[in-house]
Amino acid sequence: MSDVAHDATELAPPAELGEMELYxxxxxxxxxxxxxxxxxxxxxxxxxxxxxxxxxxxLSLLMRLQLGFPNSFNLIDPSNxxxxxxxxxxxxVIYLLTAxxxxxxxxxxxxxxxxxxxxxxxxxxxISYWVYLGAVLILVASFFVTGGPTGSGWTLYPPQSIxxxxxxxxxxxxxxxxxxxxxxxxxxxxxxxxVVTVLQARTRGMSxxxxxxxxxxxxxxxxxxxxxxxxxxxxxxxxxLDLVLGTSFFMPAMISLGEQTxxxxxxxxxxxxxxxxxxxxxxxxVALPAFGMxxxxxxxxxRKAIFGYRMMVWAIVGIGALSxxxxxxxxxxxxxxxxxxxxxxxxxLIIAVPTAIKVYNWVLTLWQGNIRLTIPMMFAIGFVFxxxxxxxxxxxLGNVTVDLPLxxxxxxxxxxxxxxxxxxxxxxxxxxxHWYPKITGRFLDDTLGKIHFWMTLLGTYAIYYPMHYLGFxxxxxxxxxxxxxxxMSESSQDLNAAITIAAFIVAAAQLVFIYNMIxxxxxxKPAGDNPWEATTLEWQTEHTPPQHGNFAEDLPVVxxxxxxxxxxxxxxxxxxxxxxxxxxxxxxxxxxxxxxxxKTS
Amino acid sequence: MTFTVIIMxxxxxxxxxxxxRQTIGTTPWTAEESTLEINDIGFVSSxxxxxxxxxxxxxxxxxxxxxxxxxxxxxxxxxxMELSDWRPLAEPTLLWANTALLVLSSIxxxxxxxxxxxxxxxxxxxxxxxxxxxxxxxxxxQLMAWDELAAAGMYLNTNPANTFFYLLTAxxxxxxxxxxxxxxxxxxxxxxxxxxxxxxxxxxLCAAYWHFLLVIWLVLFALLSST
Numbered sequence: 001m002s003d004v005a006h007d008a009t010e011l012a013p014p015a016e017l018g019e020m021e022l023y024x025x026x027x028x029x030x031x032x033x034x035x036x037x038x039x040x041x042x043x044x045x046x047x048x049x050x051x052x053x054x055x056x057x058x059l060s061l062l063m064r065l066q067l068g069f070p071n072s073f074n075l076i077d078p079s080n081x082x083x084x085x086x087x088x089x090x091x092x093v094i095y096l097l098t099a100x101x102x103x104x105x106x107x108x109x110x111x112x113x114x115x116x117x118x119x120x121x122x123x124x125x126x127i128s129y130w131v132y133l134g135a136v137l138i139l140v141a142s143f144f145v146t147g148g149p150t151g152s153g154w155t156l157y158p159p160q161s162i163x164x165x166x167x168x169x170x171x172x173x174x175x176x177x178x179x180x181x182x183x184x185x186x187x188x189x190x191x192x193x194x195v196v197t198v199l200q201a202r203t204r205g206m207s208x209x210x211x212x213x214x215x216x217x218x219x220x221x222x223x224x225x226x227x228x229x230x231x232x233x234x235x236x237x238x239x240x241l242d243l244v245l246g247t248s249f250f251m252p253a254m255i256s257l258g259e260q261t262x263x264x265x266x267x268x269x270x271x272x273x274x275x276x277x278x279x280x281x282x283x284x285x286v287a288l289p290a291f292g293m294x295x296x297x298x299x300x301x302x303r304k305a306i307f308g309y310r311m312m313v314w315a316i317v318g319i320g321a322l323s324x325x326x327x328x329x330x331x332x333x334x335x336x337x338x339x340x341x342x343x344x345x346x347x348x349l350i351i352a353v354p355t356a357i358k359v360y361n362w363v364l365t366l367w368q369g370n371i372r373l374t375i376p377m378m379f380a381i382g383f384v385f386x387x388x389x390x391x392x393x394x395x396x397l398g399n400v401t402v403d404l405p406l407x408x409x410x411x412x413x414x415x416x417x418x419x420x421x422x423x424x425x426x427x428x429x430x431x432x433x434h435w436y437p438k439i440t441g442r443f444l445d446d447t448l449g450k451i452h453f454w455m456t457l458l459g460t461y462a463i464y465y466p467m468h469y470l471g472f473x474x475x476x477x478x479x480x481x482x483x484x485x486x487x488m489s490e491s492s493q494d495l496n497a498a499i500t501i502a503a504f505i506v507a508a509a510q511l512v513f514i515y516n517m518i519x520x521x522x523x524x525k526p527a528g529d530n531p532w533e534a535t536t537l538e539w540q541t542e543h544t545p546p547q548h549g550n551f552a553e554d555l556p557v558v559x560x561x562x563x564x565x566x567x568x569x570x571x572x573x574x575x576x577x578x579x580x581x582x583x584x585x586x587x588x589x590x591x592x593x594x595x596x597x598x599k600t601s
Numbered sequence: 602m603t604f605t606v607i608i609m610x611x612x613x614x615x616x617x618x619x620x621x622r623q624t625i626g627t628t629p630w631t632a633e634e635s636t637l638e639i640n641d642i643g644f645v646s647s648x649x650x651x652x653x654x655x656x657x658x659x660x661x662x663x664x665x666x667x668x669x670x671x672x673x674x675x676x677x678x679x680x681x682m683e684l685s686d687w688r689p690l691a692e693p694t695l696l697w698a699n700t701a702l703l704v705l706s707s708i709x710x711x712x713x714x715x716x717x718x719x720x721x722x723x724x725x726x727x728x729x730x731x732x733x734x735x736x737x738x739x740x741x742x743q744l745m746a747w748d749e750l751a752a753a754g755m756y757l758n759t760n761p762a763n764t765f766f767y768l769l770t771a772x773x774x775x776x777x778x779x780x781x782x783x784x785x786x787x788x789x790x791x792x793x794x795x796x797x798x799x800x801x802x803x804x805x806l807c808a809a810y811w812h813f814l815l816v817i818w819l820v821l822f823a824l825l826s827s828t
Contacts, residue, residue: 120655188666195662200655223616226662227609230669234677245757247764249681265686265761270677273602277673317620321613325606
């Protein structure tokens with residue numbers, strides 16, 4: 001039978017760690033509020049992240065209103081516009097995507113997928129969420145303080161971010177920096193958990209090379225985040241000192257509003273280096289979990305083993321390692337040494353190699369698969385398309401000479417929204433449709449799901465495709481209004497109006513999705529334990545939704561990798577990870593030959 | 602940023618090397634034989650030292666995070682130093698005495714670790730006590746060094762060199778203060794002999810953390826006084 005399984009073995013190594021002692025809450029508050037159960041914490045993280053994400057979505061609509069129909073809405077003035085831009089970017093990248101992928105999906109899926117009862121440090125895990133919530137509330141508070149939130153752009157570049165004249169100079173910027181510092185502290189607590197749980201709490205037989213790619217993605221992203229967030233931490237502290245105590249880390253000598261400031265000799269470029277040393281890995285902190293999850297979703301719904309599993313793992317680790325040496329491609333216009341530019345352009349293009357490997361492998365996984373066009377599968381395929389689109393424009397911008405004219409135009413906006421906005425969000429949707437039946441025990445509504453998918457996919461293309469053209473024309477980003485500018489064609493304003501209309505349609509689709517999520521908790525079709533016929537351990541729990549402690553009295557033992565779909569000769573077309581080779585039923589052994597869905601190749 | 606990149610190369614190199622060991626280095630054919638006998642027993646106790654304790658791995662990961670924080674501060678220091686307005690600071694000589702205190706603190710904790718491994722728990726508690734007392738003395742000494750500088754008119758925003766001095770010592774001191782908190786809870790635990798094994802683990806974790814902070818301090822001290 002050795003020829004039929006990837007590396008399935010009858011033997012599982014002994015457990016090396018004893019059963020963990022679970023904390024059993026006695027009160028309702030202990031169970032649902034101050035919860036130490038990773039699944040509850042995951043839901044807390046996800047609900048908070050989605051709620052603040054909706055705020056960011058609303059902000060983007062306000063921006064679009066101004067851009068599509070300039071000067072028609074009195075409620076938006078130039079300062080507000082910059083504040084919306086800033087808060088939209090910061091919330092989407094950090095408070096929504098990072099928190100949702102790592103805090104939300106990481107907490108829910110890591111323990112279940114590796115066959116653990118919970119995270120290794122549950123108490124720390126609980127604190128992690130509450131610190132995150134504190135960070136979110138402080139961020140929200142900045143909308144209500146004198147002067148409003150900061151309007152310095154999500155990159156917070158000094159000297160502008162802490163100089164008079166920038167919106168939010170009174171309190172907004174302070175609250176932003178404090179909120180970020182808190183977020184990083186909270187994340188570090190969670191991140192320690194994710195890493196140590198993957199390293200220590202895997203069940204018997206779950207070797208690293210049997211981990212589902214979701215876990216690999218989240219694990220590597222967490223390692224990146226743990227090492228990269230310190231750069232944001234350091235720059236936030238130093239900027240806070242510049243702002244509050246008048247030090248000159250980043251602030252040069254300058255004349256502001258006609259007066260010489262007390263600052264002297266600081267280096268704004270130093271901030272840019274620190275910021276992007278965090279900022280670039282951040283792209284992969286968001287992308288790697290998405291890569292992992294989409295791999296599992298594609299494989300499950302195509303009923304076919306992921307193509308090139310080891311290559312996929314190596315690509316994830318390789319992208320992670322490379323992501324630390326490309327940061328200065330965000331700074332080509334800062335006047336850097338051409339040799340530096342050459343170095344960073346080269347490393348940037350090299351990172352396309354492992355990324356392309358992943359894309360090929362996704363496509364090859366679909367090739368000759370038995371594709372079930374479920375909602376999660378549609379979103380996953382949508383992701384592959386969108387990621388290729390966004391990735392290709394990245395090759396343009398990675399080259400110094402092409403980047404210089406395109407820098408700070410709508411081309412850049414289109415690129416990064418495609419590659420790290422829409423793509424990961426499509427995976428978020430795919431993942432929610434895929435795992436919702438496990439989390440709640442019920443399916444999301446199929447028709448509403450299809451409406452949501454098509455409106456979102458086509459709508460986002462309607463938004464971002466035209467932006468490439470606006471960028472080619474030289475339309476600069478972050479401008480409140482363009483007025484009469486010679487280089488802009490008249491039709492660009494029409495395009496902007498069309499984009500705004502598309503943005504509202506996409507936003508409406510998200511309301512359909514939110515309605516679907518709320519309604520399906522009680523009104524959805526019951527899903528059973530393993531509705532997608534998936535192999536990974538989270539679908540093999542005794543109860544759905546999984547109870548405190550995840551698994552029954554005995555932890556599952558793993559005998560095979562996570563991708564035994566359509567095993568040649570096997571009766572069923574999927575074999576869960578906890579089924580030993582001796583328990584697999586083969587067609588020639590089966591009593592009636594026509595039964596079973598297993599296909600031979 | 603070169604400094605940070607070098608540190609990152611080492612850390613990421615470690616991650617990649619570890620992954621290589623897990624993948625290319627595995628020999629399932631030999632593992633299969635070795636698991637044959639114990640397969641039926643299932644669980645092997647962690648007390649046998651087969652698996653490193655999760656707390657130790659957790660601390661190791663945290664130290665990697667802290668390394669990243671300090672490496673970035675050092676990088677910022679090196680970049681900012683190149684600019685024209687930098688006037689080197691004359692560090693107080695008190696720092697030498699403080700360094701000695703921190704070394705003593707580390708030695709005491711190491712003594713505690715060695716005693717713990719020999720199951721000499723009274724000696725272990727003494728080592729722990731000494732380690733904490735010297736660490737607190739170090740922190741007081743750092744505050745006195747600040748006081749000395751401030752008395753000489755060297756305030757936080759007088760010059761970037763001063764700012765970095767206060768900032769780096771403060772961040773280092775805060776890390777140590779966090780360690781002192783854990784030390785305090787461990788000291789309370791030493792009272793009940795039933796907790797000996799738990800205390801032993803805490804002493805080992807404290808010692809590792811202290812050694813790390815000592816190395817960081819030596820790097821920072823060398824950097825601050827050489828420029």
